[in-house]
Amino acid sequence: MAERKDKKKIIGEPMTDEQIKVFLDFPAEEGVNPDFHVLEKAYRALRVEDFERFIAFFQAQGRDINSRDPENRTLLTVISQHPRCEDYADVLRKAGGTA
Secondary structure (H helix, E strand, O other): OOOOOOOOOOOOOOOOHHHHHHHHHOOOOOOOOHHHHHHHHHHHHOOHHHHHHHHHHHHHOOOOOOOEOOOOOEHHHHHOOOOOOHHHHHHHHHOOOOO
16 A cells, blocks of 8 residues: 555654553453553553653552563563563663563
């Protein structure tokens, strides 16, 4: 599919605080820790700079950086298995994340 020349790509443009804070409110499915759920959603959708800002908002709400998925893994454990994730892993470590 050809890209339309009149469409401006928005990938990579800076996000506002309000756009980043939207990730704090994604409801989790039954059986999934709500803190883990929003951490994972933010990791998958945000650029590392925006993810770092998200983590500050997340922790300001008193949420758990070491929350676990249904398989008892922290997000740091999960993303440590992903290639090219070191920048995200560093953000989590600086915030107190453990694997």
